[in-house]
Amino acid sequence: MLxxxxxxxxxxxFFAQEALDFHPDDWQAQALRWSGKRLLLNCCRQSGKSTTAAILALHRALYYPQSLVLLVSPSLRQSSELFRKVTDMLARLEVRPRLLEDNRLSFTLDNGARVVSLPSSEATIRGFSGADLIVEDEAARVPDDLYMAVRPMLAVSGGRLILMSTPWGKRGHFHQEWTQGGNTWERVEIKAPQCPRISPEFLEExxxxxxxxxxxQEYMCEFVETVDQVFGYELVMGALSQEVEPLFLEEENNG
Ligand SMILES: Nc1ncnc2c1ncn2[C@@H]1O[C@H](COP(=O)(O)OP(=O)(O)OP(=O)(O)O)[C@@H](O)[C@H]1O
Ligand SMILES: [Mg+2]
Structure with missing residues (x-):
């Protein structure tokens, strides 16, 4: 029906339910339906982050001809796993589009749209431009220089950016955007007790x-201090002051 x-x-x-027979939790439905530009998902282990990312990627590629979707992960192994989730979803479709190109980490549909899953390397990222959707999976473990390299790709396309992760200490861009990224970001937090597939008995164990x-960290979405942090984050931030003159001026440093 039209x-x-x-x-x-x-x-x-609706696409997830009808075409993939996948029934999203409330937060997954919210993430799938979200129409903003910047989304942060701080969700516990096994809550369904990568699956949600895979559906978003597939939907974008199917319905937006010529679009470019980039999936960024901290390692080659994680990129391959995420990409497999996308192809698993593609395989669920009753009518599948023709693939013009199909690799272990990317495919191009016959409408010209591409989904590319990238391992954590700045060099591979720099080859792309004009992304319509970028999803960073396990964002807390993606290096900051990679994040810096990714963001400009949205400049011209006006594309959308999603960072999804469990926390990994009070450091890095995921923590920075979550705590200080301002209201350009929409934030969603899902702790393990909110996930219908994780039992209270398992959590106690x-x-x-x-x-x-x-x-x-893994189940309650808390940015707890990293084990190797000698001084706590609040202690360091509290020690910074705008009122103290720097000992050396910048020109002196450079000269
Ligand atoms: N709405 C859902 N209904 C049924 N099963 C789901 C749903 N969402 C996720 N799952 C299942 O839960 C498991 C974990 O999903 P997924 O790998 O996407 O989670 P994750 O948050 O990325 O986990 P991790 O933190 O370990 O990377 C998978 O087996 C997936 O199929
Ligand atoms: Mg995952």
Missing amino acids: ADDLRLGLDPT ERASLGDWWFR
Whole structure:
């Protein structure tokens, strides 16, 4: 039906349910339906981040001809896994588009749209421009220089950027954007007890075997101090002052 086809294209949540037989949790539906430009998802382990990213990527490619979707992960292994999630979703479609190119880490559909899953390397990122959608999976573990290299690709295209991760200490761009990125970002936080597939019994077992520090980070979305941080984040930030003159001026440093 034409109305349904139109809705599939306009509403990725409907697309997930109808075309992929995937039934998103509320936060996943929110992320799929989101229409802004900058989204931060601070979600616990196994909540369904990568699956959501894969559906978003596939939907964009199917319904936006010539679009470029970049999936960024901290390692080659994680990029391959994420990419496999996208192709698994593609395989669920009753009517599949023709693939003009199909590699272990990318494909091009017959409408010219491309999905490329990149490992964490600034050199590979620099070859691309004009991305319509960039998703950083495990963003807390993606190096900051890579994030800096990725952002300009949205300048001309006006594309959208999603960072999804569990926290990894009070450091790096994911923590920075979450705590100080301002209101250009929409933020979604999902702790393990909110995930319908994670039982309270399992969580108790995890708390007992992982210890409090790790448990809070992996399951409760907390940016806990990194183990190797000698001075706490609040202590360092509290020690910074705008009122103290620097000991050396910049020209003296450079000269
Ligand atoms: N809405 C859902 N309904 C049913 N199963 C789901 C749903 N969302 C995710 N899953 C399943 O939960 C498991 C974890 O999903 P996924 O790998 O996307 O999570 P993740 O948050 O990326 O995990 P990790 O933190 O380990 O990378 C997978 O088996 C996935 O198929
Ligand atoms: Mg994942």
